[in-house]
Amino acid sequence: MESTTENSTMENSPRQSAATVGIDPSIVSMVDAIPSNAPVVPVMRLKDVAVSFNGKVAVRDVTFDVGKNRVTSMIGPSGSGKTTLLRALNRLHDLTKSAVVTGSITLDDVDIYKGGIPTTLLRTRVGMVFQRPNPFPTMSIYDNVASGLRFNGIKKKAFLDDAIEHSLRAAALWDSVESRLKVAAATLSGGEQQRLCIARALAVEPEILLMDEPTSSLDPVSTQHIEDLLTSLKEIVTIVIVTHNMQQAARVSDDCAFLLMGEDRAGELIEFATTEKIFTNPTDKRTLDYIQGRFG
Amino acid sequence: MTSAALEAPRTDDERRAAVQEAASRFYRRKTLYSKLFLGATSLGLLIAFIPLFSIIYNVVRNGISYITWKFLTTPPQSPSIFHKHQIGGISNAIEGTALVFGMALLMSVPISIMVAIALYESHGRVMGALRTLLEVMIGMPSILFGIFIYTYVVERMHFQLTGLAGSLALTVLMVPLMSVACEQALRGVPAVLTEAGLALGAKKAQVMRKIVLRYALPRMLTAIMLSASRGIGETAPVLLVIGSTYVANWNLMTSQTTLTTLMYNIIQSFYNYQRSEVWAIALLLIVVVFVLNLASRIIVARLNRGHR
Numbered sequence: 001m002e003s004t005t006e007n008s009t010m011e012n013s014p015r016q017s018a019a020t021v022g023i024d025p026s027i028v029s030m031v032d033a034i035p036s037n038a039p040v041v042p043v044m045r046l047k048d049v050a051v052s053f054n055g056k057v058a059v060r061d062v063t064f065d066v067g068k069n070r071v072t073s074m075i076g077p078s079g080s081g082k083t084t085l086l087r088a089l090n091r092l093h094d095l096t097k098s099a100v101v102t103g104s105i106t107l108d109d110v111d112i113y114k115g116g117i118p119t120t121l122l123r124t125r126v127g128m129v130f131q132r133p134n135p136f137p138t139m140s141i142y143d144n145v146a147s148g149l150r151f152n153g154i155k156k157k158a159f160l161d162d163a164i165e166h167s168l169r170a171a172a173l174w175d176s177v178e179s180r181l182k183v184a185a186a187t188l189s190g191g192e193q194q195r196l197c198i199a200r201a202l203a204v205e206p207e208i209l210l211m212d213e214p215t216s217s218l219d220p221v222s223t224q225h226i227e228d229l230l231t232s233l234k235e236i237v238t239i240v241i242v243t244h245n246m247q248q249a250a251r252v253s254d255d256c257a258f259l260l261m262g263e264d265r266a267g268e269l270i271e272f273a274t275t276e277k278i279f280t281n282p283t284d285k286r287t288l289d290y291i292q293g294r295f296g
Numbered sequence: 297m298t299s300a301a302l303e304a305p306r307t308d309d310e311r312r313a314a315v316q317e318a319a320s321r322f323y324r325r326k327t328l329y330s331k332l333f334l335g336a337t338s339l340g341l342l343i344a345f346i347p348l349f350s351i352i353y354n355v356v357r358n359g360i361s362y363i364t365w366k367f368l369t370t371p372p373q374s375p376s377i378f379h380k381h382q383i384g385g386i387s388n389a390i391e392g393t394a395l396v397f398g399m400a401l402l403m404s405v406p407i408s409i410m411v412a413i414a415l416y417e418s419h420g421r422v423m424g425a426l427r428t429l430l431e432v433m434i435g436m437p438s439i440l441f442g443i444f445i446y447t448y449v450v451e452r453m454h455f456q457l458t459g460l461a462g463s464l465a466l467t468v469l470m471v472p473l474m475s476v477a478c479e480q481a482l483r484g485v486p487a488v489l490t491e492a493g494l495a496l497g498a499k500k501a502q503v504m505r506k507i508v509l510r511y512a513l514p515r516m517l518t519a520i521m522l523s524a525s526r527g528i529g530e531t532a533p534v535l536l537v538i539g540s541t542y543v544a545n546w547n548l549m550t551s552q553t554t555l556t557t558l559m560y561n562i563i564q565s566f567y568n569y570q571r572s573e574v575w576a577i578a579l580l581l582i583v584v585v586f587v588l589n590l591a592s593r594i595i596v597a598r599l600n601r602g603h604r
Contacts, residue, residue: 090495092491092494092495095490095491095494097419120494120497120498120499121497122497123494123495123496123497124496124497127495127496128491128492128495130488130491130492130495132488134486134488134489134491134492136489136492136493136507136511137489137511138507138510138511147493147496147498147506148496148497148498150506151493151496151497151498151499151502151506152496152497197492200492200496201495201496204496204497
């Protein structure tokens with residue numbers, strides 16, 4: 001497609017505008033250059049969100065909308081507060097007594113902290129996949145995927161069987177585990193375990209799936225599998241992904257939030273825009289420096 | 297020894313030669329050191345094991361001849377001047393131990409698990425202080441627990457010495473051991489598993505039951521078994537409060553004799569022949585503790601199969 005229309009699209013192509021600001025075109029070429037024409041519907045909105053521990057601010061000034069059925073990535077160097085911010089979105093900081101989340105985070109216009117949604121119900125709507133694969137080691141593959149449903153009172157075998165097949169298929173794991181569903185989850189490889197964790201999270205049919213550097217402990221092939229998966233998953237679930245890896249953000253995400261540690265060592269949101277814009281024509285000088293690889 | 301090696305070398309080759317020369321000169325000293333160290337640790341091992349093996353040797357040698365089916369199943373008979381070798385059996389103590397210790401386990405295990413969960417779940421200062429208190433209790437002389445039960449249970453029951461009082465004394469003794477060890481087992485559960493459970497919309501209690509306890513179960517069993525072995529061998533706290541009996545009566549509200557209190561009582565016997573009976577009881581106790589330990593290992597290995 002590109003070869004026939006190269007000249008006419010040259011002026012607007014991300015590759016070309018990137019070249020003018022000095023960004024490595026190999027990264028830019030990964031950006032999905034065809035912007036979706038569908039209007040962005042915000043499903044979760046963050047406004048002036050800040051998280052602090054023991055009064056010490058870890059991340060602040062975060063305002064952006066998470067678009068429905070889009071992949072939103074959060075990038076930035078270590079210490080910029082990406083993971084801290086992500087864990088505020090399903091109230092996982094509630095576990096830490098000293099943690100305080102301020103500002104507002106709304107899910108379908110209801111504040112997740114003050115709107116009266118019970119935390120456990122919120123977490124069925126906003127699922128999570130963690131940095132290292134963490135299947136329940138005492139459970140079989142089947143029981144791992146079923147666990148979320150069972151926690152929420154669904155016990156009927158026919159329902160569970162169906163949901164488990166559906167989730168494992170969505171996580172591209174069904175074919176390789178279909179014959180050994182009763183086997184301990186720990187027997188799977190690292191990449192398979194992470195896909196199992198994705199299936200486990202998907203089984204409770206969340207509206208949003210939070211992913212905290214889901215490929216950072218995986219080999220390149222498993223990483224590729226997960227990245228391929230994200231593209232198909234966003235049809236059914238909105239994804240927010242934290243990643244260390246800029247190329248990954250460029251490859252998989254539609255929108256991108258860039259965070260950076262300020263002088264007082266608190267992370268803050270520098271820029272939020274479509275991934276295409278962040279990687280080709282960022283507004284803030286610091287974003288440009290980061291994606292050009294000057295630091296981080 | 298103002299050798300070339302001590303002067304600053306000038307070239308890379310000189311530096312390499314100097315390091316290699318020094319290393320080969322040091323090699324013999326290094327070897328000697330490690331041999332000495334190995335010798336010292338072996339000696340330490342030997343010193344530690346001599347008393348252990350000699351105890352086991354003596355217990356087996358002196359005790360094994362007494363162990364017969366009759367000895368285990370008949371009540372004791374006091375020797376007399378005319379029947380110096382008449383001692384009967386120890387069925388009363390076996391029954392007493394099973395009853396008193398069994399009841400103590402029945403009380404201490406659930407309490408300890410609850411305490412362990414409470415310690416694990418709370419982070420406040422009050423709980424921190426409670427944990428310290430439990431740890432202090434582990435180090436207390438065990439007779440204190442006997443005195444405590446004597447004062448608050450036995451005296452209130454009109455000085456009646458009962459098996460129940462013995463169970464209570466053992467419970468008070470074992471709960472600190474068990475709960476602190478079980479909490480350690482809970483702490484060994486990776487936090488990511490708890491988070492994974494919560495992130496699926498589970499309540500804390502569900503995460504505790506289905507994930508944390510299940511994961512910690514093998515280690516908790518080990519902790520319980522170790523504390524139980526300690527409890528079954530305790531004498532002092534039990535001795536004060538349970539009295540003694542010659543008949544196996546299976547009644548917690550009457551006096552009982554346990555293996556350890558029987559040992560204490562007969563060692564004061566007038567008759568030599570009866571006194572040597574303690575070896576047989578000791579042998580029995582060692583075997584029981586050994587079997588408990590072995591059983592817990594087998595159970596733990598089975599639980600661990602398939603994961604981790």
